[in-house]
Amino acid sequence: NAGVMQNPRHLVRRRGQEARLRCSPMKGHSHVYWYRQLPEEGLKFMVYLQKENIIDESGMPKERFSAEFPKEGPSILRIQQVVRGDSAAYFCASSPLRFSGETQYFGPGTRLLVL
Amino acid sequence: TQLLEQSPQFLSIQEGENLTVYCNSSSVFSSLQWYRQEPGEGPVLLVTVVTGGEVKKLKRLTFQFGDARKDSSLHITAAQPGDTGLYLCAGAENNAGNMLTFGGGTRLMVKP
Numbered sequence: 001n002a003g004v005m006q007n008p009r010h011l012v013r014r015r016g017q018e019a020r021l022r023c024s025p026m027k028g029h030s031h032v033y034w035y036r037q038l039p040e041e042g043l044k045f046m047v048y049l050q051k052e053n054i055i056d057e058s059g060m061p062k063e064r065f066s067a068e069f070p071k072e073g074p075s076i077l078r079i080q081q082v083v084r085g086d087s088a089a090y091f092c093a094s095s096p097l098r099f100s101g102e103t104q105y106f107g108p109g110t111r112l113l114v115l
Numbered sequence: 116t117q118l119l120e121q122s123p124q125f126l127s128i129q130e131g132e133n134l135t136v137y138c139n140s141s142s143v144f145s146s147l148q149w150y151r152q153e154p155g156e157g158p159v160l161l162v163t164v165v166t167g168g169e170v171k172k173l174k175r176l177t178f179q180f181g182d183a184r185k186d187s188s189l190h191i192t193a194a195q196p197g198d199t200g201l202y203l204c205a206g207a208e209n210n211a212g213n214m215l216t217f218g219g220g221t222r223l224m225v226k227p
Contacts, residue, residue, distance in 0.1 A: 004157075006157075013195075033215075035215075040220075040222075041219055042119075042121075042203055042216075042217035042219045042221070043158070043203070043205075043217040043218050044217070045215065046212035048214065051215075055165070056214065058214075059214065071149070072141050091157050092160070093215075103148070103160055103163060104148075104151075104156035104160075104215060105160070106158045106159070106160075107157050108155075108156050108157045109155075109156070109157050111155075
């Protein structure tokens with residue numbers, strides 16, 4: 001069974017460019033979560049999506065950040081006009097059910113570096 | 116917003132020693148999970164505890180959930196260099212949607 005897949009694993013962007021991060025959940029999982037991890041810190045929740053629906057985006061900055069989970073294909077986290085402060089590791093997790101104590105399985109992350 | 120405090124932040128010990136990592140909050144969680152993260156990788160789940168007072172063992176690792184479900188501990192017996200890594204606790208709340216709230220992590224180094 002393939003786990004949660006994320007690509008790219010590493011992404012370098014210059015200030016002002018766009019970053020697109022992709023996440024394919026585990027097979028059979030329809031719930032996707034995005035987290036951000038700054039160096040030497042824990043993970044911070046950004047957004048929770050189901051297929052074609054954003055359920056909770058309370059942790060996502062209101063500007064420049066957007067997320068989607070289309071009916072077909074991976075979930076996408078998009079960061080427009082990146083700034084140096086966006087440099088971080090972005091992790092995607094998936095679960096089979098609405099999370100209520102069930103496990104969230106994490107991908108390997110995308111490390112974004114903004115020059 | 117819930118806050119999970121982990122202590123210590125850093126821990127460097129010799130192989131064979133025992134250690135305990137603590138995860139504390141002023142609020143109640145419906146469940147708590149412990150993860151281990153290697154450099155350049157995502158967090159890997161070690162255990163989920165859901166019942167107050169619950170104790171789970173995973174080989175040399177013992178996890179405990181406080182009676183009031185506000186705190187948890189991870190105890191490692193006879194640590195080995197392979198235990199080196201970042202240990203993260205994460206709590207889930209019934210009424211806070213689907214997010215996990217993570218502690219700041221404990222970076223453990225076990226020297227041979």
